[in-house]
């Protein structure tokens with residue numbers, strides 16, 4: 092993935108979030124969300140909320156929805172495990188929850204510590220009743236985020252777009 | 267550690283909550299699971315209460331999202347020490363956002379009341395107001411008696427937030443006053459009362 096590609100699809104997703112009237116953007120950073128987070132931080136139409144753990148984001152966005160705000164939660168796949176019990180809140184209250192998850196431990200992973208969680212991320216989400224939208228090509232990202240957001244906010248439902256490591260490029264530590 | 271000291275604290279949780287909510291006006295209330303939710307419901311089951319039956323560790327984060335969405339309303343989070351200990355990181359997140367309309371009140375009985383009154387970390391060395399203060403919340407305090415409560419009530423109700431008060435309350439088992447437990451109902455009722463016709467998504 093070139094820097095230009097990365098910025099192009101990140102900008103595309105940002106535009107979808109604007110169109111969807113997303114206001115609260117909660118995140119624990121991942122390199123794959125680098126450019127999107129920057130765009131959201133710069134936007135006057137959004138409030139960026141860095142978290143200490145991803146489950147805070149699930150609760151935060153429930154509060155946002157109570158108050159009439161739409162939100163999105165950005166995280167890497169390992170963060171999904173941190174959210175599980177809090178998904179009960181979303182489900183039992185029938186609230187929308189839009190998540191953009193950058194995958195690790197899924198394709199060409201160099202760090203074995205990422206693999207256990209990465210391998211069960213989608214299964215866990217499905218088991219928890221979260222709709223999943225895996226994407227393996229950057230050309231499909233924008234339309235998938237749009238489709239997911241529609242199902243989330245018109246459901247209301249919880250839904251996660253899973254952005255494959257094939258798009259992000261398997262990370263390595265350069266020596 | 268004197269694990270029984272909270273049996274003798276002079277403040278009673280229901281009187282504390284009664285005092286905080288008796289002048290609630292247009293306030294929005296989030297109540298942590300278990301006893302705090304019953305305490306809030308004992309004052310009255312209101313549409314603009316969001317009493318939790320789960321989501322342990324999430325009460326402050328829910329309050330934060332609500333406070334950011336509704337900057338013109340006072341948002342009051344009333345929760346237990348056990349619930350607060352599960353979400354300490356959320357105090358740091360609150361401090362970074364610094365919502366002026368958010369107040370957090372912990373009813374600290376130094377116990378996990380709902381599960382059999384086992385002691386929490388606050389019965390030992392942990393001081394929640396210091397945690398909140400060190401996290402960067404500008405107005406924090408610990409209240410131990412009626413005079414203390416009287417003097418901070420105006421801050422809890424109206425001081426520019428975020429504010430955090432840990433209120434030491436007597437460890438007691440009280441009659442249950444249960445709010446509705448269907449989460450979808452609680453959410454729809456809350457949004458309808460707050461947002462009117464815009465509540466339908």
Ligand SMILES: Cc1ncc(C[n+]2csc(CCOP(=O)(O)OP(=O)(O)O)c2C)c(N)n1
Pocket residue numbers: 176298299300301302320322345346347348349350373375377378379380381386
């Ligand atoms: C994730 C999770 N862990 C444990 C429990 C069990 N639980 C329910 S209420 C509660 C204690 C709450 O204690 P506290 O917040 O101090 O309230 P109080 O003592 O006022 O009842 C616990 C441990 C739970 N519901 N969820």
